[in-house]
Amino acid sequence: MSFSAEDVKKLREKTGCGMMDCKKALAHSDGDESKAIDFLREKGLATAAKKAGRIASEGMAFAISTSGGGALIEVNSETDFVAKNNEFKDFVKLCAECVLKNKPSDVESLLKVTPEGFSKNLNEVLNEKILKIGENIKIRRFKFLDGVTSSYIHADGKIAVLVKFDADSGIFGNEVFQKMSKDIAMQIAAINPLYLNKNEVPSDVLEHEKKILMEQAKAQGKPEQIAQRMVEGRIGKYFKENCLLHQEFIKDSSLTVAQYVDKISSAVGQKIAVSQFVRYERGEGLEKKDENFAQEVSKILG
Numbered sequence: 001m002s003f004s005a006e007d008v009k010k011l012r013e014k015t016g017c018g019m020m021d022c023k024k025a026l027a028h029s030d031g032d033e034s035k036a037i038d039f040l041r042e043k044g045l046a047t048a049a050k051k052a053g054r055i056a057s058e059g060m061a062f063a064i065s066t067s068g069g070g071a072l073i074e075v076n077s078e079t080d081f082v083a084k085n086n087e088f089k090d091f092v093k094l095c096a097e098c099v100l101k102n103k104p105s106d107v108e109s110l111l112k113v114t115p116e117g118f119s120k121n122l123n124e125v126l127n128e129k130i131l132k133i134g135e136n137i138k139i140r141r142f143k144f145l146d147g148v149t150s151s152y153i154h155a156d157g158k159i160a161v162l163v164k165f166d167a168d169s170g171i172f173g174n175e176v177f178q179k180m181s182k183d184i185a186m187q188i189a190a191i192n193p194l195y196l197n198k199n200e201v202p203s204d205v206l207e208h209e210k211k212i213l214m215e216q217a218k219a220q221g222k223p224e225q226i227a228q229r230m231v232e233g234r235i236g237k238y239f240k241e242n243c244l245l246h247q248e249f250i251k252d253s254s255l256t257v258a259q260y261v262d263k264i265s266s267a268v269g270q271k272i273a274v275s276q277f278v279r280y281e282r283g284e285g286l287e288k289k290d291e292n293f294a295q296e297v298s299k300i301l302g
Contacts, residue, residue, distance in 0.1 A: 002031035011036055017045050042215035057283035058083045059140075060157025062092045064100055067172030070149030071099035072162040073142040074280045078135045083157070088137070091129050092157075098122055099142045107139050140286075143278045148172055150181030154189045157282060161185040164276040171270060180264040180272075183251060184244075188279050193244040196277065197258075201243065209238055245274065 003026045011022040011033060017040050025045075029035035059076035060083050075092045077083050094115055104110040111123035118125060130137050145164040148171060152161045163185050171177045187193075195201050213234045217227035239246045245258040252260065257274070265272045 003027075007031065007033065015040050015045075021045050038212060041212050042219065044216055044219055057286040059137075059282055060089065060092055061153070061160035061280040061282050062096050062157060063151035063153055063160040063162045063280075064093075064096045065149040065151035065162065066100070067148055067169040069100060069103075069144060069146045070151055070162045070164070071096045071142065071144050072151070072160055072278050072280055073099060074140045074160075074282060076138045076140050076283065076286070077133075082133055082135045082137075085133065087129070088133065089157075091125070091137070094125070095122065095139060095142070099144055103144050104142075107142070110139065110142065141280070143280075145276060145278070147275075150178075150185050152182060152185035152189055154186075159189045159279065159281050161188045161277065161279045163188065163274060166271075166273040166275045168270060171268065171272065174268055176264060176268050177272065180261065183249075184257065184261070184274060185277075187247070187250050187257060188244065188277050190250060191247060192279060192281075193247060193277075194242045195244070196274065197243050197245045198239040201239070206235070210235060244277065 007026060008019060008022045011017070011026060012019055014033075015022065015037060017025075021040065021043075022036070025036035025039045026033075028039050057076050058078060058080045059074065061072070061074045063072045064070060073092065073096045075088075075095060077088060082088050095110070098104075098110060098113045098115050101116070102110075102113045104113060111126065112121055114121045115125065120128075126137060126139070143162065145162055148165045148167045148169055150163045150165070154160070163181060165171075165181065167177070210231055213231045214227060217230045222230060241247070245256065245261075247257050249255045249257050249260040255263065261272055261274060
């Protein structure tokens with residue numbers, strides 16, 4: 001057997017399937033988790049795999065937006081206690097401002113930036129914070145988007161979103177636009193779309209999804225022609241669930257997000273379009289160190 005009880009447990013957490021079904025899927029897939037998930041979906045046992053990895057680390061995601069660009073950043077700390085510290089929050093904001101002003105290409109370049117009003121670069125400021133706070137702090141990732149942007153921060157930094165719009169920069173101060181842009185950012189935070197529209201879905205992802213759906217239809221005993229029609233209908237549903245502009249607008253289910261944006265465009269007398277978005281969820285895909293507290297104390301005591 002090329003998998004462990006822990007592998008079965010993880011697969012169960014990701015799919016919501018029963019323990020024996022997960023064990024059977026891993027055995028069928030020779031321990032390959034991705035193939036096991038496909039096996040469970042083909043059998044109709046798992047409706048979908050979770051979109052994100054395990055959320056385990058602390059810190060915060062932060063976003064800042066202007067009429068000329070926006071910045072999104074995630075900075076990690078070891079504990080939630082430090083993440084709520086105002087000094088830590090101020091440092092995260094400082095990092096975002098450096099991204100906005102300097103547009104660095106990567107974290108290494110960002111750390112070389114000297115923030116406005118400082119005599120030291122960001123790496124030196126970071127090391128000072130680590131010594132003062134007594135905990136490791138790491139700038140994990142960031143994104144800069146040029147042009148008219150909008151941002152939203154949820155639950156004190158658990159999720160942060162940055163959205164770019166194709167629009168004249170003068171629209172940024174318009175109250176109607178501000179409300180609409182925040183609505184869009186909040187939708188992204190809540191629903192977590194994977195793509196902007198159906199044209200952005202990679203062909204290999206689409207073909208993979210069609211294969212899964214076809215296997216599901218065949219498992220129900222449907223003839224080939226009917227199965228094909230079922231797949232096309234379900235692909236339409238996939239677009240509506242995973243593509244922002246095709247999703248139902250959460251504040252008015254009679255409209256798609258694209259229709260809502262068009263409605264606001266008419267109201268302000270200017271063409272507005274969502275062109276790009278980025279969503280960070282704190283600790284997404286990272287594993288948190290998991291130790292028994294009593295064992296940790298014993299270790300410290302020798």
